[in-house]
Amino acid sequence: MEQTYRYRGFDVVVNALHATHTCSHVGGVTARRAYVANVTLKTRLIGGEWSTAFRVGPLPGRSATDLWEVLAAGFAAATRVVDDVVSVMGDSLLARQAA
DSSP states (O other): OOOEETTTTTTEEEEEEEEEEEETTEEEEEEEEEEEEEEEEEEETTEEEEEEEEOOOOOOOOTTTHHHHHHHHHHHHHHHHHHHHHHHHOHHHHHHHHH
């Protein structure tokens, strides 16, 4: 499942990828679907387009088997990266993107 967001002038694409996860229960082992989020960030800068991609698991205390939790973790990680980029490049980056 893929979700696209816009955050502070960046396109944020969060794609939940399947990963097989096994967990033991009394009486045997059962397979459960687990997810990781593949996150892509894109924006236009003065010199052209900038993008990066990374993977993220669920937030601590959250379930890797809950699709929505993994998507939320991907978006939360993306906002931290965007905030760091903006803090390094300054608010002039946002002003240029709005123009």
